[in-house]
Amino acid sequence: MTQRLPSSLTPLDTALAELLRGIDPVAPVELPTAEAIGCIAAGTPLLAACPPRDVAATDGWALSANDLVGASAYSPLPLAMAPAWVDAGDAMPEGCDCVLDAGAVELSGPLAQVLAEGVPGQGVRRAGSDVAARTPAGAEGYPISAADLLIARVAGVEKLSVRRLRLCIVNVPGATATAQMIADIARAAGQDVKTLEAGARDEASIAEALDTSSCDVLLTVGGSGVGRRDAAVAALARRGQVLAHGLALQPGRTAAVGRLGPIAVVALPGSPDHALAAWLALVLPLIDQLSARRPRRRVTLPLARKIASGVGIAEMALLSWEHHAWMPLAVGEWSLQAMARADAWLLVPASHEGFAAGTPVDAYLMRE
Known part of the structure; x- marks a missing residue:
């Protein structure tokens, strides 16, 4: 049976609330400093003064x-x-x-x-000029940076307590490049990523690949649409529960969210722009809640030109930082070039028709 979208699209806020309901942070783990970069600091130790004397x-x-x-x-x-x-x-x-x-x-x-x-x-x-006594090795709730690791190593710290998610990505054949992009983004964000590939694009093959035995989040990439060979959401329904399929989100309309037992599942579309938009709008908030991350940084700048958006659909805009202003690169439909050039992204709520030129907007940075 061909996979179909419901007659009405689910608002993004509703789908996200369903996805995050009952999700608690994962337990902290201790990792060697070499493996901790990008992970979310949890209960960081207080360092001794460095240097300890003049x-x-x-x-x-x-x-x-x-x-x-x-x-x-x-x-x-x-x-x-x-x-x-x-x-x-x-x-x-x-x-x-x-x-x-x-x-x-x-x-x-x-x-x-x-x-x-x-x-x-x-x-x-002077003693303590590099690191003052009782300085924490990283800010709790924020990613461990290269600078944090340098300070920890100089202070002699060998392990750090962090929250690091185990992320399983199931590639539905035909979406390999997109799945690799999502895996690269997840690894750069400090996640422990395992990739699997479904044996074929049919419902049974995808369902068989949905392995939640050793992960905190499961993503599928590809097969979430309504094409004759799309079956990722049907496979999720076969194994678990579909909470929402067909979102009032552009790009990302055919994404889906669900559960396999206690594990949250997000079905990402196979198109790179739709997958990236769904990653930003759905997966990042899920990762943040699971890792007890504090709010992500937003940068407020005026728009260099207006953004027009249709009411009823939340639209994602890509922005570049130009002359102390946000320059819109793409709204709703993203080219690969715009994705490569973007410095930040902005969600235009479904209730808005957009923003006039010169309006200050809060945008999330693509790379922190």
């Missing part, structure tokens, strides 16, 4: 600035003994608070003289 920032002579007042090339200051030499990163000797360059001290046998003054802190990295 260290040399450059190679040179360790001295006390108070002992060098008046020293110059014209009036060298003799020293009772040769100063200590330090390499960058060495702990500062007791009583020393500055590091002078090699040429600032002359040695002649046991005699030493200084040819320049110094100031306290010159050539020195």
Whole structure:
């Protein structure tokens, strides 16, 4: 039997609410720092001060600035003994608070003289100047960044507590490029991604591939439409529950949401633009709720030109950041070029006819 859309489309807000109902965050896990990038920080440890004591920032002579007042090339200051030499990163000797360059001290046998003054802190990295004591290793509820990992590694942290989702993506034959795009986006966002492929496009083959044994979210890619060879939503109904199919969303109209037992399922269309729009509008909020992520950053800028939209359908707009304004690239229908160029996306609610040029709008960044 051919898969069909219902006579009326489900509002996006209704479908999303059904998808998120009863969804609780996954338990935190400890991952080696090398695997934690992009994952959502959970209960991050408090770091010790780094460096733990004053260290040399450059190679040179360790001295006390108070002992060098008046020293110059014209009036060298003799020293009772040769100063200590330090390499960058060495702990500062007791009583020393500055590091002078090699040429600032002359040695002649046991005699030493200084040819320049110094100031306290010159050539020195103070204790805690890189990382203050009790600094958290990342902000709880936000993705672990490369900078967070650098700080954690310097502080000697080997593992971090994070929430990392196990995402299973079932590729329905014929949508391979789109499935690979979604998998790449998910991995870049720190998810643990497993990809499967249905044996064929028929309902039984797709249903057999719907494996939720080791995942927190299941996505299908392709076969969600009403073509003669589309059967992904029928396969979901066969194995579990379809909560909504046919959304008042453009692109993304043929997406579906459902459940396989306790596991949330989103059926993404095979077309790249429709799949990406459904990912942004449906899958990201689901991932955020499962990972206890805090609200995503939005950037408010005026529109460089108007966005026109039809009432009754939520339309997704792609934007580029140009001259301190949002320039609309595509609304409702997206080209691959617009997808590649987009810096942000904006959801135009179904109740709106769009936005006039110059209107400030809050857009979500494509890459945080």
